[in-house]
Amino acid sequence: MQKHHTFDSGLKYRPDYKWPEEGTERDCPKCNQNLELVANLDTYYGKPWWCAPCQWQFSEEDLDGTEYSVDEEE
Numbered sequence: 001m002q003k004h005h006t007f008d009s010g011l012k013y014r015p016d017y018k019w020p021e022e023g024t025e026r027d028c029p030k031c032n033q034n035l036e037l038v039a040n041l042d043t044y045y046g047k048p049w050w051c052a053p054c055q056w057q058f059s060e061e062d063l064d065g066t067e068y069s070v071d072e073e074e
C-alpha cells in the first residue's frame with residue numbers, strides 16, 4: 001500500500017509579513033492610538049499590528065506608506 005501525502009485541509013498559507021521587533025511601538029494611522037503588537041505565532045495568520053479602537057490590523061508595509069490612501073473610486 002502506498003502512502004499518500006495528504007495536506008491538512010486546515011493548513012492555510014501563512015502570509016510572510018515582516019514582523020517588528022518586540023518592543024517596537026507604532027501609532028495607528030487612522031486614530032493615532034498606540035497599536036498593539038500581536039505575538040508572532042505559527043497559528044496566527046493576521047498582520048502584526050492591531051488597533052483595538054479601529055478593530056483593524058496593519059502590517060509594517062501598511063504603516064510604512066506615508067499617506068494612508070483609501071480607494072474611493074466609484
Ligand SMILES: [Zn+2]
Nearest residue numbers: 028031051054
Ligand atoms: Zn486606530
